[in-house]
Amino acid sequence: MSKRFLLRGGRLVDPGLRVDGLADVRVHDGIVTEIGTLRPEIGESVEDVSGLVVAPGLIDVHVHLREPGQEWKETIGSGTTAAAAGGFTTIFCMPNTNPPLDSVAALEELARRVKRDAVVNVHPIATISEGRRGTRAADYEALAGAGAVGFSDDGDSTRNSRVMREALRASTALALPVMVHCEDPGLADGAMHEGDISQQLGISGIPAIAEDIIIDRDLALAQETGGWLHVCHVTTGRGAESIAAAKRQGVRVTAEVMPHHLVMTDAWVAGTRAMANVSSEEKHDGSIADPDTKVNPPLRSRAHTTKLLHALKSQVIDLVATDHAPHAATEKQGGTYSAAAFGISGSEFALPIMLTLVRAGWLPLSDVVAKLSTVPAKLWNLGAGSLRPGLPADIVVFSPSEVWQVIPDLLSTRSGNTPLKAMQMQGRVKMTFVGGDLRYRD
DSSP states (O other): OOOOEEEEEEEEEGGGGGGEEEEEEEEEEEEEEEEEEEOOOOOOTEEEEETTEEEEEEEEEEEEOOOOOOOOOOHHHHHHHHHHHHTEEEEEOOOSSOOOSSSHHHHHHHHHHHHHSSSSSSEEEESSBBGGSSBBOOHHHHHHHHHHHOOOOSSSSSOHHHHHHHHHHHEEEEEHOHHHHHHOOGOOOOOOESHHHHHHTOEEEOOHHHHHHHHHHHHHHHHHHOOOOOOOOOOOOHHHHHHHHHHHTTEEEEEEOOOOHOEEEEEEGBBOOOOOTTEEEEOBOOOOOOGGGSSSSSOOOOOHHHHHHHHHHHHHHHHHHHHBBOOHHHHHHHSSOOOOOOOOOOOOHHHHHHHHHHHHHOHHHHHHHIIIIIIHHTTOOSSSOOOOOSSSSSSSEEEEEEEEEEOGSSSSOOOOTTTTTTTTTEEEEEEEETTTTTEEEE
């Protein structure tokens, strides 16, 4: 498309501007210049987006790009293409690469690759500890200076409480969060949620309390230090309650939830693919212990998913992220459930999953856009998350009603490890613009 264009006739949903209604969006040279009822100008291309939603580009603060070191799963090129296909214009990449993002040199090499291959904005999250081993603190000031937007040992909880305390103290001066994977390793020797279904299937379980214990530890350290704690992928009702109590006490804590933890339950492991909190209809595909449902933290029971939804509605949980975790087919299928890798591909499914909650009456569309764009942009001071004139034209255009079938070979990600295979999804991204440049068109 040209550098000067008009998106005409769409439904503009911009929570930052408190706008939800028909409006045109004008973009010149990568910047939003005007919104409203507009007439085309000379030399301006016009894109008719009637019947579609126009919103600020989505922002995903939890993505595994796998590069460097695991390019057979995903690359910066394929992962950011998948993000654009999902409507994301900015993503944060997790540091559990090989080598991990625990040094200035590692971040500089990542930046070089991102500049060469990425099709959306990419910001790195550096490690909390050297090598993600949990025993010795990383150099937070140096990593922040090299572009890190947060610190995480994601995939593992930081074992040494002294290191966590040091990281949270550093976060205060740097105004960057410590983004924690909360799971007690002594209780996490399992493959799915511990409950009736894990017992029926004979699969070792991970109890909810394994997450709750570390959430409580890290909240106590955040309260003591005054640091910014960001709790990744909350899955338990008690964890959400602990975060709510900490917020009431003035602890600086934010939290995220993943779409799959809102609508999928541990019943999916046994082949029951009913969207929790959306419909009572249950569909059985005949499979037992589907490895594509194996994710860490695991899919919990319906009681937990319902509490998570209430926490999201009440702003106890601040935002939605994907935890996009691609794996090669051989790492997910063909062996036992317990031997399969943890992780679900999420970038291309977040928006349609969240739209199921809109149709079910749980959330208005404006709240979905806020949780996926406005809120993360504000928390990290990204200068995005809105189509306010003067801001970069990071834009997603999507159909809330279009139905499509999940066919792994047609996805943009290199690894289609998702339990949604062959299912019908409703809601599809049609265009994604980054700085006014068209980076994806359906």
